[in-house]
Amino acid sequence: MDVLTILNEKVFLGQEFLTWLWWLAEQESPHRTGDDRVVEVMLGDHLVLGPAQGREGARITVRGHEASLAEAREGLKQGKLVESLRLGLIVDNEEFWLSLRAADLTISSLKLPPMQGGDDHEPGGLWLERIALVEMAIAALDDLLRSFLQARLPDDGRDFRQTLTAWMEEAR
Amino acid sequence: MGLLKGSATLTRYQVDGALPPDAADFLDRRIRRGLFMDIEDTTDELAVGWVSAGDFLDTSFAYAGYSLGPYVVLGFRVDQRKVPAAMLRKYQRLEEMKFLAMSQDQGGARLNRARREQLRERARLGLLARIPPTTQVYDVVWDTGRSELWIGSASRGVLDRFEDHFSRCFSLGLVPRLPYLLAGDILTDENQRELLAAARPLDF
Structure with a gap:
């Protein structure tokens, strides 16, 4: 399957993953991943919902914390799913903030924890430290994706759908 | 960057x-x-x-x-x-005026479409030589x-x-x-990969 076909036909997977992350942040954080890593997931101040794959409709963009989540929840009610969100992750006491896009999982505005190295360090050493921190954030996201897949794939996603639908209903 | x-x-x-x-x-x-x-x-x-x-x-x-x-x-x-469009229009006009002034002196060549294109390209190349490139890394x-x-x-x-x-x-x-490809790499179990390939959007 080529990249364009995947972008067109499998975008739902990214949308469902990001919607599940929202659910996780509200319902089951901190989350213990399959390989026993504990990841605390926090919803940030930016959330974009769009029509689920195969549907049409406008996007809903909300900024700010609790006050505007009501509008986002209204979007879920209309059958929309998360297209991008701002997410906080705490892994091994290190806190990361990042924005994630459903279509391609592009990471933007990634804020890393403070680095140990001072200004007088060699750039190579600072880069290695920074790369290690980026890898830590990516590994946590990959672990979360694995957890999502383990919940989503069995049973044609029936249990998964039921869980998320109950949460959406609760939010209405 | x-x-x-x-x-x-x-x-x-x-x-x-x-x-x-x-x-x-x-x-x-x-x-x-x-x-x-x-x-x-x-x-x-x-x-x-x-x-x-x-x-x-x-x-x-x-x-x-x-x-x-x-x-x-x-x-x-x-x-x-990048040559800004408005700048290109201005310098194209200047080239056209120069051409018309010269052609009047030499018996009046016409400003047809091909000539306009030629003058536009001349104006563009002249501007490119003067505009420094922008750099992104x-x-x-x-x-x-x-x-x-x-x-x-x-x-x-x-x-x-x-x-x-x-x-x-x-x-x-x-x-x-992409999420689908990454998911395929993350899953080690062949059955799960089959489930991934068969997965369809859920109706919430």
């Missing part, structure tokens, strides 16, 4: 294809083949190539300065000249051990240029880490 300093932006790729046994020599040869070549004194509209991630004016890579443990760390520099981190690569951009235009330059330099492909 956006990976090794400040707030990071990154697009992930899986590098498709294996490095040859003489990986270090291969990488050095291929990086030098794709170095950034300055277009400051030309009328070229675009130049792309590798520079040092720490200094975009440095393309010497002394002591294989791109190599950092298992990582290859590069800057992908994009220099571009995007950090690239390639983990050669895991065949994973990041570039500090999410812009489609930048990614297209980067994918093209990378493939031409290293004769290796780049597969974006």
Whole structure:
């Protein structure tokens, strides 16, 4: 399957993953991943919902914390799913903030924890430290994706759908 | 831009294809083949190539300065000249006026469509020679051990240029880490991979 076909036909997977992350942040954080890593997931101040794959409709963009989540929840009610969100992750006491896009999982505005190295360090050493921190954030996201897949794939996603639908209903 | 300093932006790729046994020599040869070549004194509209991630004016890579443990760390520099449309219109008109004044002296050649195009191109080239290129540099981190690569951009235009330059330099492909493809790599169980292939959008 080529990249364009995947972008067109499998975008739902990214949308469902990001919607599940929202659910996780509200319902089951901190989350213990399959390989026993504990990841605390926090919803940030930016959330974009769009029509689920195969549907049409406008996007809903909300900024700010609790006050505007009501509008986002209204979007879920209309059958929309998360297209991008701002997410906080705490892994091994290190806190990361990042924005994630459903279509391609592009990471933007990634804020890393403070680095140990001072200004007088060699750039190579600072880069290695920074790369290690980026890898830590990516590994946590990959672990979360694995957890999502383990919940989503069995049973044609029936249990998964039921869980998320109950949460959406609760939010209405 | 956006990976090794400040707030990071990154697009992930899986590098498709294996490095040859003489990986270090291969990488050095291929990086030098794709170095950034300055277009400051030309009328070229675009130049792309590798520079040092720490200094975009440095393309010497002394002591294989791109190599950092298992990582290859590069800057992908994009220099571009763009002639603003309004400026081009103005200088095209000036060229046309010059042409008409000269043609009156020489018996009156007409300003037909082909001539207008010719004058437009002359105006464009004249402007390109005077407009300095803008420079953007995007950090690239390639983990050669895991065949994973990041570039500090999410812009489609930048990614297209980067994918093209990378493939031409290293004769290796780049597969974006789209959720479906990443999921396929993450899942180790064949049954789960089959479930992934069969998965359809849920109706919430």
